[in-house]
Amino acid sequence: xxxxxxLKEEFKDLYDKVKLCYQCGTCAGGCPVFKQYSSFNPRRVMxxxxxxxxxxxxxxxxxxxxxxxCYTCSTRCPQGIDICHVINDMKNIxxxxxxxxxxxxxxxxxxxxxxxxxxxSTSALRKRDKLELPEIPPPDMTEIQKLMEVTGVxxxxxxxxxxxx
Ligand code: SF4
Ligand code: SF4
Numbered sequence: 001x002x003x004x005x006x007l008k009e010e011f012k013d014l015y016d017k018v019k020l021c022y023q024c025g026t027c028a029g030g031c032p033v034f035k036q037y038s039s040f041n042p043r044r045v046m047x048x049x050x051x052x053x054x055x056x057x058x059x060x061x062x063x064x065x066x067x068x069x070c071y072t073c074s075t076r077c078p079q080g081i082d083i084c085h086v087i088n089d090m091k092n093i094x095x096x097x098x099x100x101x102x103x104x105x106x107x108x109x110x111x112x113x114x115x116x117x118x119x120x121s122t123s124a125l126r127k128r129d130k131l132e133l134p135e136i137p138p139p140d141m142t143e144i145q146k147l148m149e150v151t152g153v154x155x156x157x158x159x160x161x162x163x164x165x
Pocket of ligand 2: 030031033034068069070071072073083
């Protein structure tokens with residue numbers, strides 16, 4: 001892949017955002033994904049950014065896509081680094097250079113069509129019934145689709161579908 005001036009700027013921007021990281025590991029300690037799947041470690045992602053090596057995360061391993069975007073790490077970092085936002089930036093770079101995992105198209109399409117990425121399972125609905133929880137209101141599809149349109153998500157999705165052909 002050719003490192004365009006724009007990409008170089010984006011990588012430099014990522015480095016600037018994480019340069020105060022002293023590798024304490026607090027981000028990993030609270031990460032719900034790391035607890036279940038130790039191969040994804042936000043501290044290690046920061047380490048790679050500090051070393052200027054994000055190639056594996058963005059081009060090969062694609063571990064960044066396991067991040068759920070819960071922001072727990074960002075609220076806990078003693079250095080005030082917005083780790084979740086940084087990982088989102090990395091995902092955006094991966095989309096831009098056409099290296100997002102194929103499942104992203106399925107998830108984005110599901111949100112566009114139904115407002116959710118995974119249908120509610122029968123067992124989950126049964127548990128809700130047992131707990132006498134109220135029915136989950138259906139998502140406002142007009143609002144969701146409008147948001148996806150004005151933020152450019154639909155255009156990105158169409159471009160990804162085109163590239164995948
Ligand atoms: S919590 Fe902050 S300082 Fe500690 S390793 Fe994570 S990013 Fe670095
Ligand atoms: S935002 Fe991502 S990296 Fe941070 S705690 Fe949540 S899942 Fe882990």
